[in-house]
Each structure stands twice: as structure tokens, then as C-alpha cells.
Amino acid sequence: MTTAMVEDVVPEAKEANPFESMMSRFDRAAKLLDLNPDLYAVMRVPNRELKVYIPVRMDSGRIQVFEGFRVQHNFARGPAKGGIRYSPDVTIEEVRALAAWMTWKCAVVNVPFGGAKGGVICDPWQMSQGELERLTRRYASELIDIIGPEKDVPAPDMNTNEQTMAWIMDTYSMHARHTVNAVVTGKPVALGGSQGRREATGRGILFVVNEAVKKFKMTPPSTRVVVQGSGNVGGIGAQLMHEAGYKVIAISDMYGGIYNPAGIDIPAALEHLRATRSFE
Template structure:
């Protein structure tokens, strides 16, 4: 699942420019919104288990702070680049604005393959990275969360390190934490469940029943597995899923709860016995009602967009579809539910976790998911209505809606001094 075909920052800029054509935003404000507010690159030593010291590169980017503190995950992946982090931070700004929560966008990344490190080495790396970026993060300034290659344990180390440096516990400095130290019920499945909520609404709008609908999921990590499970529980038939090793396909439907247990044990979907092994490339072009790309950027491109057979593409990942592929899918009548709407469930429940942490007052899971559904459905309706009003696709509509909200906040706050 290579993400090397297009520079994500160039894609984010191209999407921004397309949205501007449908907005009456002053040129100076548009220019301000185009670039990150601040960027930090750090190079730091980490002691390995064999006693050697390895120099690691990491990034933290704040795109915009007009609507509130910045929010965005931290990614551990060997292919992380500064341009990728810039793009992800910009998309986070739009994502938070689309669901109308009071955050700006940020993102972090470390150039490392976490699966090549021991638990002790991961902890050493996380604590040192936290120390390097501590001047940027904080419960009132920038709140990190998990992303590709990170999890609740990484967030626990980050929170603990920040708390030690500040002399007291600060649970609200990160979200996606374990429940035992202030995490929120519902956070682990929030992004995947949010994908289901907006996919369900899209299917309803175009007249596709969810019961028995064929669903294909690329990427079976946190987002993909929870999206597959949520769709399965709604009565859809998940016929194929994939991970970095390849995919598994069964036209009669996969037993998603059992497959999730299998992958937790083996870390490999292709060893599941009840289906045929296929490549990620083959998976993307299967006949289905819904395709959920939930892996990395640039998976649907001008090279394979003509082969997509889904009726709806619901973007569980950030930036999985290139601009040219977007055009091809639109020309072919395929509805794309864009990432900044479709996968915003994670940041929405992160917002809930942050609020609960600040108040030291926690909600039960039913309350969390009920609030999540309300926000995701409202956001989908806002984007759908904008698309109809402007005569544009859902991606442009979502970006127009987001930029307009951030631009309005910028104008209301004014330019200092």
C-alpha cells in the first residue's frame, strides 16, 4: 500500500485551490489559511536495547489556531515526511471545522518503523520525542492523539512524560489514552464507527439499503477493523479486507468479529482460512456497494480509478484519493465521502475525551456514541446541503464549508496588531 505516488502537501494545496473557486474569501485571508502557522523538526538520540544510540527525526506541525487549540495525531512510520505532516495538519484544520468542534489542525510524525523496535525502545523514543516537542503541546495549546503506528500506550507515555516535566498530572494533554488514566469510553472505535454513520447516511441519500450491501475495506488497523465491524453490525456484508500483507476475499461475507480476533493474534489477515488471498490492488477493484480505503494516502489514483467498481467510496484514511482520481470517480458517477468528513469520528470523540479530562467528569459509552452520531449526522447533512447549493461534489463541499468557518473566525478575531 505505497503512499509515494503523490506528494500529500501538493494534494492538500490542490484541494484548497479548488474550494477557493466557490468562496468569496479575501486573498489575504486565503493566503494565511494556505500555510502552517508553525513547524518543528527535531533530531534526537534514542538508546537502543543493544546499547547503541540511534538518531531519530520527528516533526510537529500546527496548521491553524484560529478556532482553538490545535488537535492532531502522532504517526510512527518509516515513510513519514515533513510534507506529509503538513498536509495532515491542514486536513485536521478542515476536519475539525467540518464537524464544528473548537480546534485547529496539527499533526506529528516520527521517521521510524515501530514494528522494528522493542517495547523499551518505543518508550525511550516516545519520551524523548515528547521532551523535544513539549514547548508546543499542552491542554490549552496542542493536544496530540494516536495515529498510524501509535496507540493508547504511546499516549500514556507521552502524557506521563509531559506531566513529569510540568510537576503534576495533566491528563488533558493527549487523547486516545487508556481508560485507567483518563481515556474516554468509545474512543478506540470512534473513527471506524464514525465512518459507518456517514456511510449509512450517504447510502440512504442515494437509495442503497445497508442490509446485505457488499463492503470492501482496505486497511485492517484500528479504523478499518472498527469500520468493518460497525458495517457488519448494521447488516452489511463485508466481502474483503486487507492489510500490509495483502487481502482476503469471500463473496459470501467474512465473519468480522472472528477475523478481528484472528488478526490480533497473528497480525496478518491473509492467514484467515475462510476466503481467497488477493492483493491490495485487486481488492480496490472488487464489485461492491461500498469501498472503504482505510490505509495510507494515495491509494486511489489516475492509474486505478477507472477500475473502481464501488458505488460509494468512504474515505476512512486521510488523503487516499488523488485529485485526478477524484475527477475520474465523479465522472463515473461514484460518490466519494471525503476524509475530512468521513473519518472525523476520531477527533470528535477526542474532543469529548479532552472535555471530560478538563472537567474530571466522565460519560458512559452510550452517551459518547449518541453524541458522536448526532455530530456526524449533522456534519454529513451540512456537507450534503452545501454540495447541492454549490453544485459540487462532497469533497469540495466539505472543504468549502470548513474554509468558510475558519475564514469567518479569522475575520472576527482580526489581524494583530
């Protein structure tokens, strides 16, 4: 059966404001917990928000100015922690919501960090390696005063990776005049990163799905899977689930997706995406 593009068959839905959506959940949880009113007031707003404009010399010779953000939601449990994403669809509301989610996630698993998130409005698929490096280093320079091992520790997120973190670490270290490995996580192993870090979130998805399948007395071959995203999380998660015997019937990227009820050859689909930057 021919694999169809999802964007051809699924109508576009109106998205809710990410921060308002997150806060509606927080409000319900706070009510159930009978949260102290003072604590409730503090937790409903970020501690700090930074917006920066990032001039970058493009390969064509012209200067293009990008908009970037870093939101630090809370420091009560320790330094802020959260990824940096590159996408044309990044908004301050999304980054603000994700920073708050990081606060909750770190607290739930008792990790001694607060929550933060960063983002730059850009299309990394349309940028060269040199342009991405110049963008990242300039963005890191703008964050110098508010990040650090005891302040805020960035990590990879959507469309960023080990190389992005290496550039941030190097830029920060040059300003500090000595090597500061702990300024970021998710960096290359050769720079002090952790083996398996890149696959960790996608592998976590596999672990959760495995447990759900056991609970409902299902088996991987009889379980159909739909994956939203094809990057560090979705792509790796889809690859691992495919290898584990699950039938992945749909997968998407930022531009659309593909669907095949008979199952998708995930390694081939991801290789095609890497080569052409599209599932088409």
C-alpha cells in the same frame, strides 16, 4: 473461495504529493468561496513545523536515531489539535497535509481548535513495547515547548493508541511537575480519557455508511464493503460493519491486503493480523 492477497492482483500506483493534493482542493474551495486574498495567503502555509531526531536505545543495546515531525497549521480558532502516527512511510508532506485537514475539519464542525499533526518514521510492528515507550517519551520531550492544553493537544492516530498517549501525558507531566491530563486526548479512561474514544472514528464510519445505504435504498447484507486500513479506524470500522451485517470483501494493512468476493470473516482476519502481524 480462497482469499487472495490484494498486492498479488493490483498493480502499484504512483502516489501524488499529499500536501499538493490537499492544496489543490483548498485552492478550488477558496475560488468558489471568493476567499479574501490575505486569508488565502495565510491558510496556504503552516504556522509552524518542527523536525526532530530521536535517539533511542534499542533492546539490542545499540542506538537508533528516528526522524519525527510535528506540524501546527493554524491557531486562529484555538489550540492546535491532531494525532500522532507511527509508520515507516510517514513524510513531512503527509504530516503537513493532515495538519491542514485538521484545521478544516475542526472549523466545519465548529470545534474551537486549530489543526496539527505529528509523525515518527518507524515500524512499530518491528519494535518491542520497551522500544516504543523510549521512542515515545523522547519524542514527547522534544515537543514539550510546543504542546500543552492551551497550545497543541495530540491524540492517537495510525499505529498509536491509549498507551502511547499515556506515555506522552506522563512525560509532559514530569516536566510540568504536576499531572496534566489535558495535554492529550485518547488516553486511558483511568487517566481521564473518554469511554468509547478508541472506537469513535470507526463507529463514525459505520454511521456514514448506514446513512448512505438508506439514501440509496440498499440493505447491509446486499452492500459490499472494501476497507483500506486495519488499525484504530479501518479495523474497528470493518469489525462494526461486519457486526451490522455488511459484507466486507476486502481489507488491507500497510503491507498488502486480502480479498474474498464471498465476504471475509473480519473477527478471524483481525485476530490473525494481531497474532502474525500480517494477513498472509
